[in-house]
Amino acid sequence: MEGAGESLRDTELRLGLPGTDAPEKPALTVTRGGKRALPEDNEEAYAKSSKSSSAEEQGEGDLCGQEPPAAKAQVVGWPPIRSYRKNSLHARKVEGEAAGLYVKVSMDGAPYLRKIDLKVYKGYKELREALDDMFKCFSLGEFPRKEGCSGSEYAITYEDKDGDLMLVGDVPWEMFISSCRRLRIMKGSEARGLGSRH
Amino acid sequence: MREERSDMSEDEDGGGGVEQKERWGSSHGGGCCGSAKSRGGVWTDPPPPFSDQVLENVLENVLQFLVCRRDRNAASLVCRSWYRAEAQSRGELFIGNCYAVSPRRATDRFHRVRSVVLKGKPRFADFSLVPLGWGAHFSPWASAMAAAYPWLERICLKRMSIADDDLSLLAFSFPFFKDLTLICCDGFGTPGLAVIAEKCRHLRVLDLIEAYLEEEEEDEVVDWISKFPQTTTSLETLGFDCVDSAVNFEALEALVARSPALRQLRVNHHVTVDQLFRLMVRAPQLTHLGTGSFGPPAALAPQGDVMEHEADLVSAFAASSFAEITADELKPVIHHCHNLQKFWVLDTVRDEGLQAVAATCKDLRELRVFPLNATEDSEGFVSDVGLAAISEGCRRLRSILYFCQQMTNKAVITMSKNCQELVVFRLCIMGRHLPDHHTKEPMDEGFGAIVMNCKKLTRLAVSGLLTDKAFGYIGKYGKSIRTLSVAFAGDSDVGLRYVLEGCPKLQKLEIRDSPFGDPALLSGIHQYYNMRFLWMNSCKLSIRGCKDVAQRLPRLVVEVIRDRPEADEETVEKLYMYRSLAGPRNDAPPFVKIL
Numbered sequence: 001m002e003g004a005g006e007s008l009r010d011t012e013l014r015l016g017l018p019g020t021d022a023p024e025k026p027a028l029t030v031t032r033g034g035k036r037a038l039p040e041d042n043e044e045a046y047a048k049s050s051k052s053s054s055a056e057e058q059g060e061g062d063l064c065g066q067e068p069p070a071a072k073a074q075v076v077g078w079p080p081i082r083s084y085r086k087n088s089l090h091a092r093k094v095e096g097e098a099a100g101l102y103v104k105v106s107m108d109g110a111p112y113l114r115k116i117d118l119k120v121y122k123g124y125k126e127l128r129e130a131l132d133d134m135f136k137c138f139s140l141g142e143f144p145r146k147e148g149c150s151g152s153e154y155a156i157t158y159e160d161k162d163g164d165l166m167l168v169g170d171v172p173w174e175m176f177i178s179s180c181r182r183l184r185i186m187k188g189s190e191a192r193g194l195g196s197r198h
Numbered sequence: 199m200r201e202e203r204s205d206m207s208e209d210e211d212g213g214g215g216v217e218q219k220e221r222w223g224s225s226h227g228g229g230c231c232g233s234a235k236s237r238g239g240v241w242t243d244p245p246p247p248f249s250d251q252v253l254e255n256v257l258e259n260v261l262q263f264l265v266c267r268r269d270r271n272a273a274s275l276v277c278r279s280w281y282r283a284e285a286q287s288r289g290e291l292f293i294g295n296c297y298a299v300s301p302r303r304a305t306d307r308f309h310r311v312r313s314v315v316l317k318g319k320p321r322f323a324d325f326s327l328v329p330l331g332w333g334a335h336f337s338p339w340a341s342a343m344a345a346a347y348p349w350l351e352r353i354c355l356k357r358m359s360i361a362d363d364d365l366s367l368l369a370f371s372f373p374f375f376k377d378l379t380l381i382c383c384d385g386f387g388t389p390g391l392a393v394i395a396e397k398c399r400h401l402r403v404l405d406l407i408e409a410y411l412e413e414e415e416e417d418e419v420v421d422w423i424s425k426f427p428q429t430t431t432s433l434e435t436l437g438f439d440c441v442d443s444a445v446n447f448e449a450l451e452a453l454v455a456r457s458p459a460l461r462q463l464r465v466n467h468h469v470t471v472d473q474l475f476r477l478m479v480r481a482p483q484l485t486h487l488g489t490g491s492f493g494p495p496a497a498l499a500p501q502g503d504v505m506e507h508e509a510d511l512v513s514a515f516a517a518s519s520f521a522e523i524t525a526d527e528l529k530p531v532i533h534h535c536h537n538l539q540k541f542w543v544l545d546t547v548r549d550e551g552l553q554a555v556a557a558t559c560k561d562l563r564e565l566r567v568f569p570l571n572a573t574e575d576s577e578g579f580v581s582d583v584g585l586a587a588i589s590e591g592c593r594r595l596r597s598i599l600y601f602c603q604q605m606t607n608k609a610v611i612t613m614s615k616n617c618q619e620l621v622v623f624r625l626c627i628m629g630r631h632l633p634d635h636h637t638k639e640p641m642d643e644g645f646g647a648i649v650m651n652c653k654k655l656t657r658l659a660v661s662g663l664l665t666d667k668a669f670g671y672i673g674k675y676g677k678s679i680r681t682l683s684v685a686f687a688g689d690s691d692v693g694l695r696y697v698l699e700g701c702p703k704l705q706k707l708e709i710r711d712s713p714f715g716d717p718a719l720l721s722g723i724h725q726y727y728n729m730r731f732l733w734m735n736s737c738k739l740s741i742r743g744c745k746d747v748a749q750r751l752p753r754l755v756v757e758v759i760r761d762r763p764e765a766d767e768e769t770v771e772k773l774y775m776y777r778s779l780a781g782p783r784n785d786a787p788p789f790v791k792i793l
Binding site for chain 2: 081137
């Protein structure tokens, strides 16, 4: 996909679910907004043109990119409402929708974590692609496209129900979903050790 | 006496706090108390050979009556003897910026502290502008205080990162601990609360205000409410509306029943209205009642003798400012609340609801109107009409925070004339760069009138379309302003210049998305040591300008926060700078560069 608009979107960090342009719902637990910094759409910040209506009604001023940048993007932290308050108001709005399977994703060296809904992906390939997308701006190498790719600088690991650190990809997807508590993208020598095990 | 919540947003004494005294206390050589001749010539004979020590003891006894920290700071500057006496008698330690001074330095100077107030992250952290892991860790302070202040009774923290272990340390280190107030803090969870509840037998206040507790799995959540001592407690304030996890209601009810001193209670959204009613019955002596959020809007329907309680409430039920109350639902209730002083509400009550408030609540001091939909282009429920109405009816208003979608200069000017007691004026017109709704002119005149007419104004937040002219007004008339928040405003460097050159009392300046660059930054060099901090993000600053400031002001810590890879190394996206006696901090994360 080419075009300025598309590449802008590609590099845009969003709390929208990876692989989707407009997330199905405001991810309630994702925005512990006080802890995360999202890039602001600076071009919009100085625009004095009249607003086009932004399609979402979610009222979370510190999420951006719910819609493609054509509509007026919401700006981080504006209006200045503490996310605690925003989240409380949304509690009612998201009630009744199916709960996702959200896990935190951390990457060594990145200043903040992300959260993803594992139920959205059909398998490991999609997951890797999504993580690659999400952390592209931090990564200095490629994600391992398949297990045992010893040349990569990163390995995707997860913490399972027992608290053990496991390499992603060993068990069937369904089993993985049910036992994964959080994801961690490791880099450097630690990763190489894990990655080259197979 | 406990500070009210609203006071925390306004440090009532402004001024330097600890830092200022240390900074200028470079050489107070020679005790002036050696000389006996006071100005009035009271002693005509040479004084008896009192030792300095005795004099200081006398002085301490006198100084202990000084409560206001600004007065204390002034007293400590008189001479070394007074400095020592003041240090020995200061009971409350206020640290406006946890990085301005090292814990060790504070505990070395003040030995008899019973109460500590400590603030951490800059306020814009509340709006996702400060990345996770930035700092403001409570641990080093906890350790220092645990060692130095065994008699400590009160701790109030704002925007600090606190670990459960820190809370544990508190609980075990301070046998007389009475008051824990945490505002917008994070990092801890129910285990920490449990230790506090269990070990602090003299606890009077446990107040969690908009804290972000650590996420816990169901099986990780600790039943902390049950950990309070089973005997009669001395609890006066219990606030946990921000705690996500449900609490054991039976334990809570029992706790309330055995806490005869309980005056303020804020429960979280898991407590239903019926349960709330049961609590109110148990605690008829409550003066403040609130809840994190409501389920059905019918929640506010009066229930029999609940109405009598409400007449006593000074801080209304709508501190559940999360309830989507309409004007019709509000009116019958607010009609009774003649004593209401503090009112936080959602804008769903509309201008009509605010008119009802204005008609009844003649003693209203603080009003906050929050938006249901915190987006720029949502339908606005309140407007200039509501603001004007409030100003007509509530002449004693001191503090207002008002979110709206449209505003007029006229309404703001009206408020400036009617509400002469205003100390805090924060108007947020949610659409960026929105002009006066009727005249289409910038909002300069409105805010200009506020600074011109409200002589007691110390805190101001501006919004809407503003030109440099507005800043000209602020610089010219805002002589008492200590805190200024600016967003999406101004035309050029001149705007910021006006403020930095014109507002001598300025302490806290936070700016976002405004076209101020290096020249403007440099124009404030004379001022930055007098201020607690300056925050600027998404302006027009460059590394060169910031480095320039850092070089010229060695006691200023200049932090450039780079939380995403910039294409351009020169641009400074986020700047946070503050005076400090401690020098560059050693806990800065990798995305913070200290110049």
